[in-house]
Amino acid sequence: MAFVHEVGRTTRVMFASVCAFPTVFRSRDSRADFGVQLYKTGIGTLPVVTVVSLFTGMILALQVGLELRRFNQEIYLGAAVMITLIREMAPFSCGMCLAACVGSAIAAELGTMKVNDEIDALEIMSISPVRFLAAPRILALVVMAPLLAFFCCAIGTLGGGIVGATQLGVNFEQYMSSAMSMAEVKDLMVGLLKALIFGLVIGTVSVAQGMGTSLGATGVGRATQRSVVVSFLMILMLGYMVTRVFYR
């Protein structure tokens, strides 16, 4: 019963926030706040995303390259790395980074505001917390997740190329040519769509967990932990579902 209640509350937060997206651009102050959220979400996570995507590409290239070498098919290394990254690994690792870095911070920030009565104070002033707090944070994740996923894909492909050239004897130009020949617009679009969905889900889950916090500091810790765990699970499940819809 508590699970159903939680799902219902989170869904309500998502719809109310999406409806409030246009208000993010309403005034100078709200636009400035949205800019801050974009910066925190995008630029703030860039170092982590860069390292994660670089090593994801390098690991992929090494594992796949060693197998391809057994069949003398190293020329397909670029294609294999690119396809894996663009379809799955880039949105997945970008989603994980955003859930860990941004989602947890949102849940902790809103949770602290909740236990300090700041959210109640907004309600009494007739300022909708969903419009004032949730909408700019969720929209920033929705905008930044696909951009970061694209960046992730580019850096991962580069990492794979470095491993190919230095450890597997694959010429970098050949690697890139193979990568670009296999990548299709559909793969890119599905990858970006996945990232966008992940951004929406991470934002919604984190906001709902933060705003539903109770029981003081313990509650803030619990809300933060839950936001990360639920986001991770949702990323995995939704990732599979989107793949199932577009690749039968």
Place this chain on the structure above:
Amino acid sequence: MSLISFENVVKEFDGRKVLDGLTFSIEAGEVFAIVGPSGTGKSVTLKHIVRLLTPDSGRVMVDGVNVSDCSSRQLRAIRRRVGYLFQGGALLAWMTVEENVALPLKECDCLPDAQIDRRVAEALAAVELADAAEKYPAEISGGMQKRAGLARAIVRESDVVLYDEPTSGLDPVTSVTINRLIKKLNKTLGITSVVVTHDLQGALAFADRILLLKDGKAVECSTPADFVASDNPDVKEFLSAMKGEMQ
């Protein structure tokens, strides 16, 4: 007709009755103090006035409107008239004191910048905090945070202010300053004040009437003089406990 009235209000949390048939009323323009031991539902009572909580049964009426059952437009109109000072001030950490106080004017009333600046300056002057306008909440003391919260509560020219433990955690000198401020705002601006407090000494000094809550029920509601002279055993017990605590 009373400005605020509670009619047989019952509120339970996890099967425990926090308010148990609470009935009392508050007149316009008075300073009304709610006292009682911890956990007797004082803050819960205050939250019912602005529908942060709704009763399980009974009614809470504000100026003739049933708050727990009114439309969102009526609720907005009631909240527009009511300022609320939370225990910790509830200031937004990323905004300066000035920006915090201006927030309801910018977000809800959409006033021109010049008018907002004037009203914010007046509110900060009223709580004697003009010097700290540019500071962030983390840079000022607890007492100053409460005064900033009070400035935000009165900046929309509210005619009712609800105070939730305005002096808790403050030193005696700052507590006196806050209590003096509550009385001053009542006298100069005619603000109806509902004060939940542990500070009985302060309540006796500034309140027009005092309500004692025990186990979610109103056991005494009278003027400070009558409260001290009351024969009610619960009042006597509370007064002696408070006296012991002060000694």
